[in-house]
Amino acid sequence: MSILYDERVDGPLPRVDKPALLAELHAQIPDMEVLHNQEDLNPYECDGLSAYRTTPLLVVLPECLQQVQRLLQICHQRGVPVVARGAGTGLSGGALPLEQGVLLVLARLNKILDIDPGRRSARVQPGVRNLAISQAAAPYGLYYAPDPSSQIACSIGGNVAENAGGVHCLKYGLTVHNLFKLEVLTASGEHLTLGSDALDAPGFDLLALFTGSEGMLGIVTEVTVKLLPKPQxxxxxxxxxxxxxxxxxxxxxxxxxxxxxxxxxxxxxxxxxxxxxxxxxxxxxxxxxxxxxxxxxxxxxxxxxxxxxxxxxxxxxxxxxxxxxxxxxxxxxxxxxxxxxxxVGRISPDYYCMDGTIPRRELPGVLKGIAELSAEYGLRVANVFHAGDGNMHPLILFDANQPGELGRAEAIGGRILELCVKVGGSITGEHGVGLEKINQMCSQFNSDELTLFHAVKAAFDPHCLLNPGKNIPTLHRCAEFGAMHVHHGRLPFPELERF
Amino acid sequence: MSILYDERVDGPLPRVDKPALLAELHAQIPDMEVLHNQEDLNPYECDGLSAYRTTPLLVVLPECLQQVQRLLQICHQRGVPVVARGAGTGLSGGALPLEQGVLLVLARLNKILDIDPGRRSARVQPGVRNLAISQAAAPYGLYYAPDPSSQIACSIGGNVAENAGGVHCLKYGLTVHNLFKLEVLTASGEHLTLGSDALDAPGFDLLALFTGSEGMLGIVTEVTVKLLPKPQxxxxxxxxxxxxxxxxxxxxxxxxxxxxxxxxxxxxxxxxxxxxxxxxxxxxxxxxxxxxxxxxxxxxxxxxxxxxxxxxxxxxxxxxxxxxxxxxxxxxxxxxxxxxxxxVGRISPDYYCMDGTIPRRELPGVLKGIAELSAEYGLRVANVFHAGDGNMHPLILFDANQPGELGRAEAIGGRILELCVKVGGSITGEHGVGLEKINQMCSQFNSDELTLFHAVKAAFDPHCLLNPGKNIPTLHRCAEFGAMHVHHGRLPFPELERF
Missing domain, CATH: 3.30.70.2190 (Alpha-Beta Plaits)
Structure with missing residues (x-):
């Protein structure tokens, strides 16, 4: 298969001329708030996964579609990477900023544009909070089904980026199953409509492809979700x-x-x-x-x-x-x-939350395996999870102040995810890959599959400007990581299982 | 947006050296049946849409995965296009062969490999008939929900290619909502696994992207479907x-x-x-x-x-x-x-079946519009359709032996699809685009969206060997067709509505 991905996503990103970019943004989009001083940037240095921190080059807080589009055009022209961020509640570092990139915060695009009870749909901006949709739909006896635990705070744009789940997803599906339509902007600022107002759309299913793509294919500017009648x-x-x-x-x-x-x-x-x-x-x-x-x-x-x-x-x-x-x-x-x-945060100084998904029939065996690993590494593991859809959340308890504990926590975490992949499961259910699980992607997918992911990324974003370095590892990274490929539960090299 | 698609898909395809290809297939895959005489090829000159007919260069009937893979490798090396065909019941010409291409018939890959009642899944080869899955699952009280009218004959591979629907799709979803996993081969014969045995998979959602892609992204070699308990x-x-x-x-x-x-x-x-x-x-x-x-x-x-x-x-x-x-x-x-x-076939010499999908609230208005068009064109239209999901099937009755009637039937069909797009619907629900509706794709999508489709196609099949010329029109074709762009119900050029 031809190699289309950009090797640079693993190397250091090119230096951006910050003063020139800042001047152009002020001149071209005068009404948009741009943060550029260290103290203003600090609050944005991580998302819900606080283990990774980076200060962004700039933070922009657009308030309308036009500002987002203009920003993307300018960054595209200058070759400046852009990382989108919703409410920043993500747990895999998907919205971790780049030192040489713009952090595009969509929180102010928070209008509910339309509730249509006849069609059972809501058209909203990406910064609208998950729970706010259900609250707005409540007078009609309707609600939006996917309910991540962070639903008070998390935004629908972030839910789309991560294909978020929740307690109700067993019966009512993930985010992707509850969408009609997305309005998106590409890396170069072009406007696309994915999906339709009808139940089906011709052509390739780009709506599904986009959902869960972690901000790598485009920026969501409007979401039309399905609403369900509240159960009696x-x-x-x-x-x-x-x-x-x-x-x-x-x-x-x-x-x-x-x-x-x-x-x-x-x-x-x-x-x-x-x-x-x-x-x-x-x-x-x-x-x-x-x-x-x-x-x-x-x-x-x-x-x-x-x-x-x-x-x-x-x-x-x-x-x-x-x-x-x-x-x-x-x-x-x-x-x-x-x-x-x-x-759990009250009983341990630190914990590390995993998010593997396994076929339901493997639950007893994997729970036993986790208990054995817990004993082997001398770290407590609490299990609390969406059992019905096999989406596990082992919480590994540790104390970062004890020398070696963080390393042991990461090691047992990796072993648990390996176990999930080995029984035919996956390294993430609803939290996304982001930066946290990018190495484990090397074990989930083979090099043809990873290359195809990069080719799809290139179809949307040929210059790799949107959220580079997240979600899909380069083959180079996998090689360095040890090419640990457990392909759909079949280990080609059993000796690699040690990891 | 950069142009990645191959202009050649609209022009005549390059001539293939048939004797050399035939000799190589015989030598390399001696056990595979290859049809090459005119009388053997005739039965394959069309699918369920008999209006279009082409004699394929060759027809191959592999009986195992290895034969399919070897065939793809040989065709890839020689630059020979390949059109996949299941049971040939498709209604939009998606499996119409190419004069200078191989028709890959998957009907003999028809084994049910596994029924897993605990996980409620069936793993089958692509040539297995839709109804045969439900029959095999019946002893466990389970069935496969999507039920196209052709379910006695149509194959699950074809259902995946067209994202087939049916009466039960309102409640139980389309094919894409009833899949766990696909094993596929790319144009160059590489093996990919899309989806997983768990309910979710990381990375881009290539399973959904592949479903409904009409044989343009790869060849399905194995399908794992979800089974549902039979209602009491x-x-x-x-x-x-x-x-x-x-x-x-x-x-x-x-x-x-x-x-x-x-x-x-x-x-x-x-x-x-x-x-x-x-x-x-x-x-x-x-x-x-x-x-x-x-x-x-x-x-x-x-x-x-x-x-x-x-x-x-x-x-x-x-x-x-x-x-x-x-x-x-x-x-x-x-x-x-x-x-x-x-x-309806008994009351009219010919009929032309449309497949537009519209938002449900538009049903009364669109039915009225169809009646008016019927009067205007002097042709009877019978309506019989999946009302719950807004998927209409107007049957336009005509007599091909009456001069001008075929033309009038096509014209009113185009007008009906325009009407569907205008109210926010789409030109196809469950029958696919194929060749029949390729011109209407120009009105459903704008040039950025079409270009993106071609880029996605190129990510999977950079030499455009799989089912070229179907599903996604080139911008060139749209320009010749009159660039009639009714974008998601908003007509930029009202004068074009005449079509």
Whole structure:
């Protein structure tokens, strides 16, 4: 396959003439706020993954489409890289700025342009917060389904960039399944419409290609999302287990019984205790694992499914199954889950959050493997995750002030992701690759596949100006990393498994 | 944007040295059947769109992956174009052969490799028929949801190439929403895995990009599809209306009431009469339009939804609403719909099937517009279509033996597609662009968007060997066609609307 990607993305980026760029931006886009002093730039030196930090060359905060377009044209002409940033809640360093690049903050493009209840859609600017869409749709009995834990803060533009998931994605799909249309600008400032107002569009499916592309193919300027009717009722079952493997098996049993819950989440003992201490959700602190299973829909259907799920859980060896007795308890059960990450933050100075996805049937084995790795490395690992879609979030607990612990945390993290790939899974579910998992991409994909990714990138952005160095590793980087290629679970070189 | 596409796709393709190619194929792939005599080639001169016919240079019928790969390598080396063909049931000429190209028939790659009830997936070769997957999954209580009318004959590889739909797609999604993973070969014979065994995969979403790409990006050699549990019950309501507009409005009302039916189909009087004469389905022949609404799920839920849909239909002005009294009548109601195309074939020497998709709210207006065009051109148009997802199939009735009628049929067809684009819809829902609708692509997309499509094509197939000249028009072709650009419903040059 022909090599189309730009080797420079791994090397140092060319130096930008900052004063000249600044002068041109002031002259050409006088109304746009541009930050350029060190103290103003500091808050933008990282996103939700605080382990990596870089001061951007400049930060721009456009307030309208025209400013974004003009900015892109100027940067394109000057060959200046551009990194887009939404709310900065991403967990893989996807919005990490470049020292020799502009950070394009889209937070001020935050208007809800249209809610169309007949068509069940909302047309919004990229800086609109995820939850704000559901709030605006609520008077019509509608909501936007994908619900990342950060939904109070994260923006829909960032959700598109990362193809964000959440608790409800098992039943209602990822971001890509909940979009009608995107308006985007290319690296050179050209305007494209991807998707359509109808349910299908001819030509290649660039809407899907763009979703999850981590700001590498273009800048989202408008998003038309699908809205769903709010379910009449939602009920939650909380099941306790005396082993994580049993809980893992129960997950597969529920799906195999023909039930797709609105949410199906799992927490292990460490996570249960941390959440209970923090939120007092009423979790059974002695349990080795719990499952939270939400069933939503019309009353009669939910009633029926609750009984069927209860039977499956008991059959799978649950020591206790409790139905949240009212809406207040249901909300409490979820509050524990949704605050599990900060809760774990209270019991450990630092933690490292992984995001592997595996086929559901592999859950018991992978959970066992994680426990073994935890013992081997002497680091605690809390598991709290979207069990129904096999999207795991092992939280590796460590203390960065203890010499060697950060290194051990990174090493066990790598081993866990390897384990995910080995059983046919992937190195990221909903958090994206960004910078954090770029080396693991070398194990997920072979060189033909990576080359194709670069060729697709070049089709949109031939000069590699948008978010260079993220998401897709160069073959050069993979070679340096050790060409550790575990291709879809089949290890060509078993000796490399050591990593 | 840089121009990457190959102008040659509109010109005559270079002459291939047939004897030399034939000799090499015999020598290198001795076990593969190769057809090269005129009488053997004749059956392959068209797909389901019989209006276009070309005799292929050669037809190859590989029986294993290795033969396909070797064939692609040889053709790549010699610069010979390759057109893939599944069952040949496509309706847009997507599998129309090239005089100077090899037709790669994948029908003999027809093994079901694996059914995994725990994961609810089936791994099959591309030549497996759509219905055969559901039949193989039936013992596990599972089925494959997308159901094109041709499902008895069409192959899953072709379904992937066209992103095929069907009656159930409103609720269960198109082909792209029902896939886990594709194994594909590129134009040069390189093997790629797109998607994963888990629910998500990192990197760009090439699985979605590939689905619906009409054989232009690679050759599918293995498909892993999602299987769904068979609904416990399915019930069908048949509603009669005294105007097509009322029926069109009722469609939107059902969806707005928060109900997603398993199928929601519409037929107008001409289609009703034709189907009733042919199948004796029990349709009301005096009705101007009928809606067939299927509700599926668990008993209690379906019961509840039936009552709600009945109320909505009566509110919308249905003159009669009948629930199929038993499974036999339900099957009969659907038989009339599924045989509507051949039924219309019995009342007219020829018909021309369109495939526009529009936002649901536009149904009443577009149906009225079609009736007006029908009167203007003096040709009958039967409407029978997937109303729930706005995917229209106007059948234009004509007699090719009457001078001028074919031309008038094509002209009214173009006008109907223009109308679809104008209201924010698209020129094809589930039948693909192929060769038939390539000119209309010039009105659906602007030149930046078309150029991007070509760049994406070039990322996969830089020498433009796979299915050249289909799906994506060159800018040159659009210019010759009159650069008729109706961009997402906004006509830049109203005078061009005449077409």
């Amino acid at each position: 009722v939602a009920k939650v079952l909380l099941a306790s287990f005396d082993s994580v493997e049993k809980a893992g098996r129960a997950v597969g049993d529920i799906i195999a019984a023909g039930i797709i819950p609105g949410g199906l989440e799992m927490m292990d003992n460490l996570a249960i205790r941390a959440a209970e201490d923090f939120i007092h959700a009423g979790y059974p602190v002695e349990a080795e694992a719990i499952l939270l299973c939400e069933l939503d829909g019309v009353e009669a259907d939910v009633q029926d499914e609750c009984e069927r799920v209860r039977a499956v859980l008991q059959q799978a060896g649950a020591s206790q199954v409790r139905l949240a007795r009212d809406e207040a308890e249901r909300v409490k059960f979820w509050a524990g889950r949704k605050n599990a990450f900060p809760a | 019950v399915a019930k069908v309501l048949l509603a009669s209306f005294d105007s097509v507009e009322k029926a069109g409005r009722a469609v939107g009302d059902i969806i707005a009431a928060g109900i997603i039916p398993g199928g929601l189909e519409m037929m107008d009087n001409l289609a009703i009469r034709a189907a009733e004469d042919f199948i004796h389905a029990g349709y009301p022949v005096e009705a101007e339009a009928i809606l067939l609404c299927e509700l599926d799920g668990v008993e209690a839920d379906v019961q509840d939804e039936c009552e709600r849909v009945r109320a909505v239909l009566q509110q919308a002005g249905a003159s009669q609403v009948r629930l199929a009294r038993d499974e036999a009548e339900r099957v009969k109601f659907w038989a009339g719909r599924k045989n509507a195309f051949p039924a």
